[in-house]
Amino acid sequence: MITLSASSVFAYLLFPGGLFAILFGLILLSVERIAVARFQGRVGPPIYQNIFDILKLRIKEVLIPEDVTNRFMFAIAPVFGFVGMMTAIFILPVSGVYGGTGANSDLIVLVYLMALPAVSHILGGSASGSTFAAISVSREVILMFAYEISFIIVLFTVALEAGAGEGVVFSLKGIVDYQVIHGSFISNFKMIPAFLAFVIFMLATLEVPPFHIAENDGDVMKGYLMEYSGMPLAFFEITHALKLIVLLTVLQVFFMPGIAGYNVFFNLLWFIGKSAVVVIGIALIHASMPSFRVDQAFKFLMTVPILLSLMSLGMVLFL
Amino acid sequence: MGEIYKVPVGPIHIALEEPVYFKVNVHGETVENVDILSGFVHRGMEALVLRRNYLQNMIVTERTCSLCSNNHPFTYIMAVEKIAGVRIPERAEYLRVIADEVKRAASHLFNVSMLAHLVGFHSLMTQTMETREVLQDVKESIWGNRMDLGANTIGGVKYDLDKDQIKYLLGKLISLKKPVRELAAIYRDNRIVRARTEGVGVLTKEDALRLGVVGPTARGSGVDNDIRKAYPYAAYSKLDWDVVLEDGCDVRARALVRLKEVFQAIDLVEQCLSKLPEGPVALQGYPRIPAGEGVARTEAPRGELFFYVKSDGSSKPERMKWRVPTYLNWEALKVMMPGNKIADISVIFNSIDPCISCTER
Numbered sequence: 001m002i003t004l005s006a007s008s009v010f011a012y013l014l015f016p017g018g019l020f021a022i023l024f025g026l027i028l029l030s031v032e033r034i035a036v037a038r039f040q041g042r043v044g045p046p047i048y049q050n051i052f053d054i055l056k057l058r059i060k061e062v063l064i065p066e067d068v069t070n071r072f073m074f075a076i077a078p079v080f081g082f083v084g085m086m087t088a089i090f091i092l093p094v095s096g097v098y099g100g101t102g103a104n105s106d107l108i109v110l111v112y113l114m115a116l117p118a119v120s121h122i123l124g125g126s127a128s129g130s131t132f133a134a135i136s137v138s139r140e141v142i143l144m145f146a147y148e149i150s151f152i153i154v155l156f157t158v159a160l161e162a163g164a165g166e167g168v169v170f171s172l173k174g175i176v177d178y179q180v181i182h183g184s185f186i187s188n189f190k191m192i193p194a195f196l197a198f199v200i201f202m203l204a205t206l207e208v209p210p211f212h213i214a215e216n217d218g219d220v221m222k223g224y225l226m227e228y229s230g231m232p233l234a235f236f237e238i239t240h241a242l243k244l245i246v247l248l249t250v251l252q253v254f255f256m257p258g259i260a261g262y263n264v265f266f267n268l269l270w271f272i273g274k275s276a277v278v279v280i281g282i283a284l285i286h287a288s289m290p291s292f293r294v295d296q297a298f299k300f301l302m303t304v305p306i307l308l309s310l311m312s313l314g315m316v317l318f319l
Numbered sequence: 320m321g322e323i324y325k326v327p328v329g330p331i332h333i334a335l336e337e338p339v340y341f342k343v344n345v346h347g348e349t350v351e352n353v354d355i356l357s358g359f360v361h362r363g364m365e366a367l368v369l370r371r372n373y374l375q376n377m378i379v380t381e382r383t384c385s386l387c388s389n390n391h392p393f394t395y396i397m398a399v400e401k402i403a404g405v406r407i408p409e410r411a412e413y414l415r416v417i418a419d420e421v422k423r424a425a426s427h428l429f430n431v432s433m434l435a436h437l438v439g440f441h442s443l444m445t446q447t448m449e450t451r452e453v454l455q456d457v458k459e460s461i462w463g464n465r466m467d468l469g470a471n472t473i474g475g476v477k478y479d480l481d482k483d484q485i486k487y488l489l490g491k492l493i494s495l496k497k498p499v500r501e502l503a504a505i506y507r508d509n510r511i512v513r514a515r516t517e518g519v520g521v522l523t524k525e526d527a528l529r530l531g532v533v534g535p536t537a538r539g540s541g542v543d544n545d546i547r548k549a550y551p552y553a554a555y556s557k558l559d560w561d562v563v564l565e566d567g568c569d570v571r572a573r574a575l576v577r578l579k580e581v582f583q584a585i586d587l588v589e590q591c592l593s594k595l596p597e598g599p600v601a602l603q604g605y606p607r608i609p610a611g612e613g614v615a616r617t618e619a620p621r622g623e624l625f626f627y628v629k630s631d632g633s634s635k636p637e638r639m640k641w642r643v644p645t646y647l648n649w650e651a652l653k654v655m656m657p658g659n660k661i662a663d664i665s666v667i668f669n670s671i672d673p674c675i676s677c678t679e680r
Contacts, residue, residue, distance in 0.1 A: 040445040131326050135348070135661060209439050210511055216439065217333045219662045290511045291439030293662045294348065 008090075008101070016098045017089040024272070025241030026050040028248075028279050032208075035283030050241065054234050062230035070127040077124030078228075078235035084116025085242035092249045095176045096259035096267030105170040107159060110250070111152065117243050118144045118205075121214070124236075125224025136223025139294045140214040146301035147204040153309035154194045154201070158254045161191060161316045176257045186255040190319060194312035195255050197305040202247045204301060206240075208286040213294050248275040323351055326661065330359050334437060334665030337675035341668070345661060353656045353664075355649060357679060364680040365639060372634040373399055373608055377472060383641075384677040385466045386429060389422040390619035391641070391677075396471050397552060397615035398628040403473070403606040410598045411475035412554040413591045417488075418462070418470035418478075419553070419617075420591075424584035425454040426620035427535075427577035428499075430672045431506060434574055437666045438515040443505055450498045457491050460484075475601025485592050492585045499585075503578040506571075516571035520655040520667035523568055530651045533644045534622020535580065536671045539573035541566040546618040558590045570663075570670040577672075608632070619644055621672045643677040 011017055029050045037044025068074045088110060093100030100106065121140055125133040162169040162178040169175055185191040204211040215223040225236055252274060260270035292300060329340040338359035344351040364383060368376050380391040393415065400407065432447035455465045461484055462468040470476055480488070506512060522532070527540035537544040545562040547555045563579040565572035610632040616625045622644030629638040648671040655667050 036441075040442045041449065042445065131324065134324075135326070135345075138348070209441075212439050213662070216662065219334060219665055221333050287442045289440070290435070290443070290509070290515060292511060293515060293660055295660065296511075296514055 011098065012086065012090045016094050017086055021086075021089045021242055021245045022238055023051065024275075025243075025245040026054065026238075028244055028275060029241050031276060032279050032283045032286070035280045036287045039284060039287035050237070054237060057230055057234035057237070060230040062232060063227075065129065065227050067129045068127060068227070069129045073123055073127040074227075075232065077120050077127060078232045078239065079120070080123065081117035081120030081239040082235050082242070084113045084120075085239055085246055088113040088246045089242060089249065091172065092246065092253060093173050093176050093257075094249060094268070094271050095180060095252065095257035096262070097264055097271060100172050102173050103171070106172050107155060107170040107175070110172070111155065114151070114205075114246065114250075115144070115148065117239050120236075120239065121224045124228065124232075128224070128227040130226050132220040132222075132226050133224045136214045136220045136226075139220075140224065142294060142298050143204060143211065143214065143301065146298050147201050147305070150197045150301070150305035150309045151201045153306065153313055154198050154254070157191070157194045157309060157313045157316050158185065160313070161185060161188070172253055176253055179257045180259060184256045184258045190315040191255065191312055193308040193315075197308040197312070198251060198254065200301070200305040200308075202251065203282065203285060204297075205247060206244060206282070208282060209291045210285075210289045210300075211297055212291040213297055216291060244279070245275075248278055251278060322346075328664055330356075332665075335668065336433070337673070339673070339675050341664065343656070343661070343664060348660050348662075350656050350659050350661065350664065353653055355652060357675065359679070360676055361679045362676075365641075368639045369636060373473065373636065374605065376636065376639075378469075380641075381467050381469065383680060384643075384674050386426045386674060387422070387619040387621060387624070387677065388467045389418055389470060390617055390624050392469075393419060393471050394615050394617045394619075394624050394626040394641070395628065395639075396473050397617070398613040398626045399473055399608060399630075400606075401613035401615060402611045402628060402630050403608050405474055405602060405606045407475045407602065408599045409554075409596045410479075411600050412557075413595050414476045414478065414480065414600060415471060415553045416555060416558070417480075417588050417591050418468050418476070420584040420587045421454060421457060422468065423620045424495075424581045425451055425458070426672075427581050427584075428454070430620075430669065431502075431574050431577055433669050434516070434570070434666065435506075435512075437669055438512060440509075440512060443502070443509075443512075446498075447502055450495065450502060453491055453495050457488060461488065472601060473605055475599070477601070479600045480592075480595070485595075489589065489592060492588055495585060496582070499578070499581055503575075506574055506578060513571065515663075515666065516574065517567070517569060519570045519659055519663050520670055521569050522651050522655050524566075526651070526654050527568075530647075530654065532622070532648050532651045532671075534618070534620070534648065534672070535573050535576040536622065536648045536651065538563055539565050539576045539670075540568045544623075546616055546623050550616065552615070552617060554591065554594075557594070558587055560587060560590075570666055573670045573672075608634075621645055621674055621677075622648065641680070643674065643680075645671065645674045645678045649673060649678070 030047045034044035091101045091106045122137050125137040159168040162175040260266045323344050323346050326343045326345050328343055329335055330338040340356040342354040368379055371379055377392045380395045381388050383391045428447055428451040432444045435443035459465050522540050524541045527537050527542045533544055541564055543562055548562050563576050565576050608630050610630055612629045614627050616623055625642040627640040628636050631637040
């Protein structure tokens with residue numbers, strides 16, 4: 001049960017959710033850009049670039065095009081994803097730093113919250129009345145349908161494995177605690193396919209190559225973001241940064257929640273370090289791959305990650 | 320989504336480097352048909368050249384387009400030389416081929432790097448551009464400019480190569496072979512690049528012949544169409560080479576033709592340098608242009624480039640007309656595009672190596 005207390009308000013607004021997550025997410029986005037640039041032999045932007053982008057957008061005029069089909073939905077859409085991600089970070093535990101809300105079935109809530117950024121893209125894009133946004137929204141829906149399946153299978157596999165043969169653990173805190181005692185799942189051979197499936201899921205949700213499809217510059221320009229400007233656009237960017245943090249935290253909760261000791265400060269540094277390494281790994285994949293077309297990506301997402309996650313599920317159930 | 324809706328690609332669109340407008344009718348994600356509108360960057364060059372004399376026009380024609388900037392004055396000069404009835408020194412013929420092939424290699428690398436960009440492979444794009452930079456350095460060192468070489472003049476060429484320059488040029492070109500080979504392997508074998516280019520924008524051999532496409536677009540469909548071989552000019556008939564052909568008929572085949580022609584260009588320059596005869600590089604003084612008509616054609620990086628010049632004996636041409644390869648190739652887009660996905664529009668458009676600034680002049 002979540003009660004309104006000073007500490008939960010602090011956790012929601014400042015640390016580890018809220019301000020900390022936004023700044024950390026924006027810096028990690030810049031780190032990813034820098035890493036990709038270095039892999040390509042470029043210099044890349046400064047590390048505070050994405051924060052400056054947000055500050056710049058704050059003073060820009062908000063333009064709402066005349067042929068927006070639903071002005072209210074167009075204006076409100078960015079908020080869905082933002083609130084969803086803020087809440088997701090609030091309920092997610094950071095091992096050794098923050099225990100999350102400790103609610104019993106928060107893993108199920110997480111599934112719903114994780115879908116919200118895509119929902120906000122779909123709402124905003126379809127309300128904007130632009131053809132390119134419509135194409136991009138249809139792509140987003142297709143991809144979401146494909147990648148959510150493997151995510152849910154991975155999630156159940158993790159919950160089952162954390163239950164250690166005595167049922168499922170739907171508490172994020174429970175999953176973390178199990179792994180802190182019994183060793184991280186990433187060192188468990190049964191969970192390696194699920195880990196790979198989750199990485200593919202991460203790439204697909206973050207829309208980095210090979211899944212840079214729904215907002216691909218080459219054909220639909222910015223897709224659902226095309227008509228957005230000023231603060232609403234900044235909200236989408238912040239949501240993207242928060243989504244990165246949520247995905248990194250979920251990855252660490254599911255597979256590598258190992259702690260560096262009992263000092264909160266060192267555990268936080270350890271969390272930041274692990275996140276940065278994963279982001280650089282993502283950047284390496286980003287830099288070394290072209291993008292699929294939407295039909296090819298759908299085919300890929302419906303086969304490879306689902307098979308990988310089912311493999312893990314089978315091993316967890318029967319081995 | 321059963322309905323057909325219209326997607327405007329252009330006149331200003333991120334995927335297009337130059338302004339051209341595609342009205343694409345789309346059914347779901349599939350292209351039904353496409354209508355092409357152009358004329359956004361018309362500069363009136365064919366009228367402009369009538370107000371300049373023959374020497375000034377060498378400069379004007381070079382500004383038609385940056386990527387095939389060598390071929391425009393080259394072809395124009397050949398047409399003028401035909402009217403004047405002059406034969407250029409043999410050394411100049413070889414030097415013309417060298418300038419042309421270096422430009423061709425750079426242009427082809429530029430096009431395949433754009434292909435990498437459009438399939439979302441930005442690392443490959445930057446790597447290809449980095450490789451092309453070697454050629455840009457060569458151009459800057461030898462001709463003084465990165466794009467407009469100003470290599471040709473009426474009656475010969477404007478530059479000469481001494482021993483050091485030949486050594487430098489050879490060294491640079493040989494150093495280019497290994498990186499280009501690596502790049503070609505990625506374009507040929509990378510699975511996602513293959514998935515994005517194979518079977519995309521198919522132009523069958525019959526359609527290619529019917530529509531009269533030229534250049535790598537035709538050669539990618541297995542049509543043996545190369546002006547350098549069919550109507551040899553400059554020193555091409557004295558060199559040992561074969562027309563590059565691919566029979567994939569798709570975007571991939573066209574990219575492979577271009578990549579192979581980069582190697583061919585390097586090989587042709589090497590041959591020219593080894594066979595380079597001694598002698599003057601240009602005639603003494605400029606010839607007088609009598610009244611008459613002349614046509615010339617060359618193989619530009621994009622295909623056949625055709626120039627018609629009519630002279631009335633004065634210092635300025637009476638009429639000049641040029642037909643550029645993109646004009647012939649873009650009709651084929653209407654055959655290539657239907658049936659493909661929206662994401663392929665820009666990939667297919669890029670595969671004909673479009674040059675709007677040439678086409679609209």
